[in-house]
Amino acid sequence: MEFSNIKLEWNTILSRQIESLQEQFVGTDIKKLFVPIVDLLTNNKIPSRVMISGGKARAYSYVMESSVLDDRLIFTMGFDSDSVDNLDRGKAILDWIEQMSSESKKLAIIDNVFNGTFLMQELKDRGFVEDKRIKLKSALSALVTLNSKMKSDDMDEIEILGIHDVPVDDLEIAQEKAYRGSPEYFLLNMKDGKNQTYRILFDGYYGRILSSPSSVLYKNGIIGSCLISDGSEEFVDNGVPLVVDIFISHEFRRKGLTGVSLLHAAEKLDLLGHKFLQLWVNDHSPAMLVYKKLGMKETGEEEILHWKNFRQVPAEAP
Numbered sequence: 001m002e003f004s005n006i007k008l009e010w011n012t013i014l015s016r017q018i019e020s021l022q023e024q025f026v027g028t029d030i031k032k033l034f035v036p037i038v039d040l041l042t043n044n045k046i047p048s049r050v051m052i053s054g055g056k057a058r059a060y061s062y063v064m065e066s067s068v069l070d071d072r073l074i075f076t077m078g079f080d081s082d083s084v085d086n087l088d089r090g091k092a093i094l095d096w097i098e099q100m101s102s103e104s105k106k107l108a109i110i111d112n113v114f115n116g117t118f119l120m121q122e123l124k125d126r127g128f129v130e131d132k133r134i135k136l137k138s139a140l141s142a143l144v145t146l147n148s149k150m151k152s153d154d155m156d157e158i159e160i161l162g163i164h165d166v167p168v169d170d171l172e173i174a175q176e177k178a179y180r181g182s183p184e185y186f187l188l189n190m191k192d193g194k195n196q197t198y199r200i201l202f203d204g205y206y207g208r209i210l211s212s213p214s215s216v217l218y219k220n221g222i223i224g225s226c227l228i229s230d231g232s233e234e235f236v237d238n239g240v241p242l243v244v245d246i247f248i249s250h251e252f253r254r255k256g257l258t259g260v261s262l263l264h265a266a267e268k269l270d271l272l273g274h275k276f277l278q279l280w281v282n283d284h285s286p287a288m289l290v291y292k293k294l295g296m297k298e299t300g301e302e303e304i305l306h307w308k309n310f311r312q313v314p315a316e317a318p
Contacts, residue, residue: 008042008050008057010038011038012057013057013060014034014038014078016078016080016114016115017112017115018031018034025235027236028235028236037062046062047062047063047100048060048062048063049061049062049093049096051089051092051093056080058079058089059077059078059080059086059089060077060079060093061075061076061078061093061096061097062076063075063100064076068200068203069205070106070191071106071107071189071190071191072109072189073097073100073101073106073108073109075097075110075111076110076112077093077097077112077113078112078113078114078116079114079115079116082115082116082117083118084118086115086118086119087122090116090118094119094122097110098126098308098310101308102310105310106311107186107309108128108308108310109305109306109307110123110306110307112303113306123306126308127308128306129306129307129308130304130305131183131184131186131282131304131305132282132283132284132303132304133280133283133302133303133304133305134280134281134283134288134302135237135279135280135298135301135302136279136280136281136288136292136297136299137237137240137276137277137278137279137296138266138277138278138294138295138296138297139275139276140266140270140274140275140276140277141275143262143267143277143294143295144263144267144270146294158217158257159217159219160216160260160264161215161216161217161218162211162212162214162215162216163225165216166216166218166222170222171216171222172194172196172197172199174221174223175247176188177250178224178248181250182282183282183285184282184285186309198227201227201245205233206229206242207230207231207233207242207244208232209227209228209230209244210228210241210269210272212272213264213265213268214226214228215264217248217252217257217260217261219252222249223248223249223252223257224247224249224252224257225246225247225261226243226246226261226264226265227243227244227245227246228242228243228265228269229242230242231278234278237301240274240277241269241274241277241278242278242279243262243265243279246258246261246279248261259290259293259294262277262291262294265277279291279296280303
């Protein structure tokens with residue numbers, strides 16, 4: 001039996017997922033973080049699906065729509081057990097996700113599948129792409145020490161500009177070109193075929209932007225950027241400065257410029273009194289090796305997204 005948008009006891013439905021997250025993140029009050037979500041669900045303020053059998057919720061999903069990231073729908077789904085017995089229920093929920101995303105012509109992102117190992121092949125068969133992201137973190141003192149010893153091979157004609165010294169349109173054009181071919185291209189916010197990611201970041205979607213640690217690399221045009229926020233929107237390590245975006249143009253890679261941008265940020269953050277720097281990276285990204293060579297270490301926090309493009313523009317520009 002399937003229910004949608006009727007008043008249900010969402011505290012009970014989500015209890016196992018909340019308990020699992022609490023075991024993973026001991027220092028964070030997960031139940032408190034879920035309070036506004038449970039309130040929205042209980043009062044039918046956001047779309048949801050629940051499948052009931054034997055008087056129990058066997059499968060569920062809900063979607064968070066954002067007026068800021070308006071090119072996508074972000075879904076969470078879960079099951080009472082990680083069993084193939086729930087496969088048909090999972091397929092029904094995926095039908096709903098695909099229909100809703102297709103009708104709205106938006107990018108579908110499933111940001112968490114709780115107890116859903118059995119559903120991975122079905123997601124793949126339907127064309128959903130898996131994106132596993134790992135959080136890395138480093139003490140600023142280590143990065144600052146490294147900065148004094150490290151120099152790019154090709155910095156003579158490259159300027160380090162402030163993040164607000166160049167037009168946001170130019171930043172977004174350079175970012176979109178740099179992300180082409182990257183597993184993280186889908187994260188860009190696209191509207192009418194145009195990248196609008198930086199203006200959303202500047203508006204504080206991932207925390208307040210810290211201007212002095214953020215930078216633009218410039219050589220006859222924008223060749224790279226590193227944008228740092230105060231980390232105030234992070235689930236864990238809230239308030240630790242966060243690299244919300246970093247890119248280097250294709251033709252300027254393998255010259256140590258990613259390190260230059262990060263170490264510049266570390267030096268400025270250290271002067272501001274911060275102690276750590278954190279970032280997210282796709283586990284298949286070549287940048288992972290760069291960050292680890294700089295001494296950044298995995299924190300144990302990770303997220304696995306599954307996405308499928310229903311936007312009117314391609315998932316990646318030619």
